[in-house]
Amino acid sequence: MATETQIRHFDPTEVHRFARDVLVGNGVEAEQAEIVAKCLIAADLRGIDTHGVNRIPSYMERIRQGVLDAKAVPTIIQTTPVVAQIDGHNGFGFLAASLGIERGIQMAKEFGIGMVAVKHSNHFGMSAWICQRAIDHDMMSLVFTNSSPAMPVWGGRSKLLGVSPLACGAPAGESRPFILDMAPSIAARGKIYKAKRRGERIPADWALDGEGFPTDDPAKALEGVMLPMGGPKGSALAIMMDVFSGVLSGSAFAGNVTGPYDPSKAADVGHFLVVIKPDLFMLLEEFKDRMDYLYQRVVDSERRPDFDRIYFPGEIEQITEERRKKEGIPYAAGEVETLNKEAEKVGVTLLTARSSE
Ligand SMILES: NC(=O)c1ccc[n+]([C@@H]2O[C@H](COP(=O)([O-])OP(=O)(O)OC[C@H]3O[C@@H](n4cnc5c(N)ncnc54)[C@H](O)[C@@H]3O)[C@@H](O)[C@H]2O)c1
Incomplete structure (x- = not known):
């Protein structure tokens, strides 16, 4: 029995197919759906999970509410x-x-x-x-x-x-x-949504709660304000x-x-x-x-003793992309369930994990 947070890996081509189908199912023209799907998968491949296909439900909700024109x-x-x-x-x-x-x-x-x-x-x-x-x-x-x-x-x-x-x-x-x-x-707001979805705590210096106090609870942080770096x-x-x-x-x-x-x-x-x-x-x-x-x-610059490696800006994401292209994109079971509700709403094939998992 899968728990909410259990991670499974998905082929980028399958995720792309899923994203495109859901978009088309919500009235987006095929050519445009390809572009949107490609950008969302690019984020998931680079490890920017906060800005990938997990955003689809909120975007589709905006289409259904008539505030985003598909x-x-x-x-x-x-x-x-x-x-x-x-x-x-x-x-x-x-x-x-x-x-x-x-x-x-x-x-x-x-x-x-x-x-x-x-x-x-x-x-x-x-x-x-x-x-x-x-x-x-x-x-x-x-x-x-x-x-x-x-x-x-x-x-x-x-x-x-x-x-x-x-x-x-x-x-x-x-x-x-x-x-x-x-x-x-200090952190992107999407990271707080992700922690909330996954039932995780956040570092206490990311946000203030609704009362203006530091919090490690993502739900309370979303009621308050993010702190500028x-x-x-x-x-x-x-x-x-x-x-x-x-x-x-x-x-x-x-x-x-x-x-x-x-x-x-x-x-x-x-x-x-x-x-x-x-x-x-x-x-x-x-x-x-x-x-x-x-x-x-x-x-190659001289490293601090507590650092194993120095990265160039963007490099960590590029390394993640190379790995995820081979290993697939990881999603938590709860995230896949939410995504598949969108597939059911428009009658398209559900998002399916790699057959080896
Ligand atoms: N469209 C929007 O409205 C919106 C709003 C907020 C965030 N975002 C997106 O959220 C994403 C995450 O933003 P973030 O500020 O949390 O990113 P981040 O803090 O993870 O990374 C910021 C930058 O620092 C670099 N970096 C991180 N760790 C490093 C290290 N150890 N060594 C060298 N460089 C390192 C990254 O390559 C990146 O260029 C971005 O893709 C951003 O575009 C979008």
């Missing part, structure tokens, strides 16, 4: 040769960001740089998939988004700022590429995400983005993407050699 296709306006603006029309953030990064790459290939602002969008999950898309084309990127209020500003006690991730990527030669993808809170610095980074993704883009800002678990109205998330061609000032090979040198200097 059929929406983002539109684009070319503002200048190097600037584009996207309207997500309240469709999946994955689709608007996907169109945005593709256009950004196109502009950067031609003009050296491409800047894209996205308005009226939704949650796009893990930012790193967007950086990776640029890296696949030998491009550098900056990826910003805003999000619903979850943190107080420095000195405040009620939620105003989103735990909005700041991400950035750069290709390398022989070594692993650079991918920084970080939320400005580095006090005023984390708070300022979250405001920076709002300046570029909200104020500049024309989307909601200043605490007015609707949360992914609040089905009362459209989210109106904004994003901001910049793509840069790395061979503007030297040959691409030279840039990559220099990235390889930087990588080596970082990982």
Whole structure:
């Protein structure tokens, strides 16, 4: 008899099939469902379990409540040769960001740089998939988004700022590429949802409860506020995400983005993407050699006695991805049960673990 927390492994192709089928079952066009499924599986492969297929039930709930448009296709306006603006029309953030990064790459290939602002969008999950898309084309990127209020500003006690991730990527030669993808809170809010789902405690410095006291109970933390990393610095980074993704883009800002678990109205998330061609000032090979040198200097630097290994930003996730591609993606039995309820609702084949398990 499986317990709620028992872990089983699933083939990435089976998870992709499941995600696509559930999306199509909820009215998403097949071509778009492929894009969304690919982004969700990318998060699970990289070990960002908080932003993978476990988000499907909340996204589907938003479609059922009529606050996320399953059929929406983002539109684009070319503002200048190097600037584009996207309207997500309240469709999946994955689709608007996907169109945005593709256009950004196109502009950067031609003009050296491409800047894209996205308005009226939704949650796009893990930012790193967007950086990776640029890296696949030998491009550098900056990826910003805003999000619903979850943190107080420095000195405040009620939620105003989103735990909005700041991400950035750069290709390398022989070594692993650079991918920084970080939320400005001590921990991403999704990690608290995951701990709650799995019946685990959280470190006491992640969040305050509804009364303003530190807590290790994920349910109580979700009633309170997330704490910014580095006090005023984390708070300022979250405001920076709002300046570029909200104020500049024309989307909601200043605490007015609707949360992914609040089905009362459209989210109106904004994003901001910049793509840069790395061979503007030297040959691409030279840039990559220099990235390889930087990588080596970082990982070979003299270690603290309590550290076994030094990693480059993004490296832990890339190692996880290589392992999960072989071993499969682990999900807890309770998570699979919740996912399969979505499959039952639209009459598609249930998510099935590897036959060896
Ligand atoms: N779309 C949204 O609204 C939203 C909101 C919050 C978080 N997120 C996503 O949640 C994910 C998790 O964010 P997070 O801040 O918890 O990430 P994290 O703290 O696990 O990692 C942050 C960064 O630090 C690097 N890192 C971590 N440990 C390292 C080590 N030991 N050595 C070297 N580098 C290391 C990682 O590679 C990563 O680039 C991200 O993918 C983010 O995009 C999305």
